[in-house]
Amino acid sequence: MITKIANFFTSLKLTVACLSLAMVLVFVGTLAQVKLGLWVAQEEYFQSLFGYWSPGDTGLRIPGFPGGYLLGGILLINLIAAHCKRFELSRKKIGIFLVHAGLILLLLGQFFTELFTVESTLTLATGETRNYSEATRATELALIDKSDPQTDKVYSIPDSRLRNETLIRDDSLPFQVQVKNYWPNADLAREPLQASLPPQATEGFGRNLHVVPLPKVSSMDERNLPSALVEIFGPDGSLGTWLVTTLSTQTQSFTHDGKTYALALRFKRYYTPYSFTLIECRHDLYTGTSKPKNFSSLVRIRSPETGEDREVKIWMNHPLRYAGLTYYQYQMGQGGPDGIAPHTVLQVVRNPSWLAPYIACTIVGLGLLVQFLMHFVNFTSRRRHGSRPSGRTGDKRKRQMAGRQDSRSPAPVAEPLTTLAKSVPTARRSA
């Protein structure tokens, strides 16, 4: 039984089957992007165990096709198992071994990247200073204790908890928060509109605002803008109900126990112990065209911790790696007539495993090169000695391989390049 399982997981047939399924998955996942947009297609096809099929409006989710995680996982097991079983240190196999070791590293590296990468954006208008970047999709409800004039104390509730629309109680929070409604994407209106909900807030700017729930969007150039209705409870009961929204940057505040608190639903912030100031951003076009030639941002980094204070230019293909984060030139906005200053958007990525693909690529490339060169040298040297009768060795090999098949051992494997090359009787040129 165990041998059977081992044979199954180490077989080349499994590899070929998984690779075939991977072909289909990647192709279908690519086509799906046309309809679903990149993010959703990516989550449904590649970052999942199964591709689900939802017939009609039944709401059923029937697991059908194996997803990226499942196929990647099986391939990884297959790869590792096959190597454990057949590992032998020989000159002939070093290339193949390197290739697969590199692949294991690459797959693992990508897996960890998916798990641990944090992406956010840093938007800066000219002259503006910020010490935080914002998530592009994740939001948070921030409760900010403003009583200390030096620093603010920020309590943050992630949107994963807001979505449940329940009472949030936590010892670390100064209040209890009842999430009455959470809209993943919504618009606000001053007048009632079709499908809009009447104002429900008792405090803040939301008292006269109608909420228009919108369907979630998925394409790359659109963004969901959530809103929520929350009621805050102090020890003595309700302090009021607020409409909080990512549509506005205006904060709402209230006073309790002599302390002032600010309240906002905003894109999740990642604070850094240093700040960036945008000195200048440039957006050059080629003469006589509307084709972008270059985007660049000149920023000043100031870190009170290290005493650093310097200017740095970030532009296309020239990111800044700083304090474990990488800052890339992402987007650029030109100033408008209505007093909007030119601004830049930097993509901020924290990826602890960013080196993995670099190392993996080197290992695999090296392995392929070794294997290819060995094959090539073998091939040309046999050609050079083409007159030497070498058919016999080939025959012997053939017989060996046939023998293996007969004894019902697992499929003949490995020594791929050299074996194959040798099993072919040398073609002799007629003079």
Next chain:
Amino acid sequence: MKNLKHRTPWILVALLTLWVVASLRPPSNESGYDIAEFGRLPVLLNGRVKPLDTVARNSLLIMQGRQGVYLTEVKWYERLLGKRPEKLKPIEWLLTVLFQPEEADQLRTFRVEHPDIQGILGGESQGLVYYSFNQLTNHLPEISSQAEQIRENKPEAQTRTSRETDLLHLFDSIILYHRLKNTVKPEGTTDFAAELASYESIIGPGLAALHLSESGEEHNAEDLQRMAAFFQRYSVLEGAAYPLIVPPLDPAHAREDWKNIGTSLKESLRNGELHPAVRHYAAMATAYAGDKPPDFNRALTQYRDWLDEQEFFAEIKKGQDEFSYNLLAPFYRGMVIYIGALLLGCAFWLNWSGWLRRSGLALLILGFVIHSIGLIFRMVLEGRPPVTNLYSSAVFVGWGIVLLGILLEALHKGGIGIVTAGIGGFVTLIVAHHLSLSGDTMEMLQAVLDTNIWLATHVVIITIGYASMFLAGLLAIIYILRGVLTRSLVPETAKALAKMVYGVICFATLFSFVGTILGGIWADQSWGRFWGWDPKENGALLIVIWCALILHARWGGLIRDRGLMVLAIFGNIVTAWSWFGTNMLGVGLHSYGFMNKAFVWLMIFNVSQLLIMGLGLLPKHLWLSFRQHSPEHTPGSGGGVQPSPQEG
């Protein structure tokens, strides 16, 4: 006779080399205008400096899909009898358009393909698909209103029908033509130099009158009105003029600050003086309109001298070099030579005489040399690695296939390398030609692509991967076609082909994998994401997976030679999808060129590959080649067919 056969390769190479070298002779014009020198003049268009000759060629390619302007049409069978059509060279045509537009209006330069549109335009076209501007004038309101409608109703190119695409193309061509006509002077002017003289004389009094009128004092209303009329005329010209022909006056500081003639004329109001380039162009315009070649050539020389004085050396050199490149047309000539090599290779398979093979190989190498010269020439002109856009990727894929084909032919002297390389080189250069119809093939690069390191590594390596995938597929096609349809696939050849396909796939795996990973690293460098599941990335991944699948299936004994061939042909489909198909989806960061018509061709290609795969799956006893041989594949059982070349 034997001697002649022996020398054939050399004679062929000598003749074709002569043909290529002769192309570099600058064109002459019977009427005495120095068209070559005019064609070398640098201008700025699409963000880069190029000679007027390139402007002429690219405009014609966009408008009519070919570079010559035919004055008479000759049927294909008449061509075979040696009858040559009378035609204008691109630069002669541009000269007419710029300086004598009313004559150019009679030349048939607009290609219309769709029968419905030909229907609108009426039967004046004498059964031809080429129309002159004069033939279109009556239909302009109709064309423009339809084009507007299509743009409004179907903003996305993917949703348009072929009639709509064709109509928009015609409309855009008319706009382009209109802009070209207004590049040097307002259309309809006969003596532009005289017009500018009167403009110059009115600037002073006109400005004085303007200042007086602004401060409410008495002024000469006629002067002001005349100046205003000029101003208005040149504002219109500013909106229409196409290439920027006026170089910057201060090249040391603003080298790229070229202007079109309208802008330059308007700016003259500031200092009361005309730009020297404008004067020279005006002198050329007047001379051409008055049919005075010596005056024209003098003005041209004066302008050239002025450019020299202003030290526009780099621009002048660019103009000269690109002009020579255009004359050389290396990829067109390479393509013709590859056809020759292909035919000789096929002929060799019919009677196996060694001189045919050697001649074919000689032509293949000559074609490759010219192809390489073209590639290097382009790289020097652009200052870039070989692949920068879809067009150059096609050129480079062809180059890679031919290079590998020559290597294969050197290793196995059976003509297989010649035929595959001939087909590969010819087809990819045809594809490149069709990709060039969208305009400038040396266009400037988007900001994110503007990095020579990654273009030189990731793009080049992945393109070599494409080339080797196609080569493996081509070899497999030869295996199957020769095996099923002829008796020529003797065991020796079959084994040799199997080895080649296997080796080429290993090579493809190496390059596709490294290229894909390098692409990931570039993505990590430029937008912080190693892998984003973008369609183009997925396409490259598909090639890598497919290669891995073929190799593992072969190692596991799941497939043998025939299986290897069938899978290798499917590799063609995978590669074509990755190369072109992903661009047609219109999503992701790589969708830089959507091609409507190309989709049909991609489908035709895919179906043809599937058919050949089906042929390859036929049971062995239906293969003509295998029917005859014993199944043991004993070497030397080739029967009456002679598989190996007879040397000498």
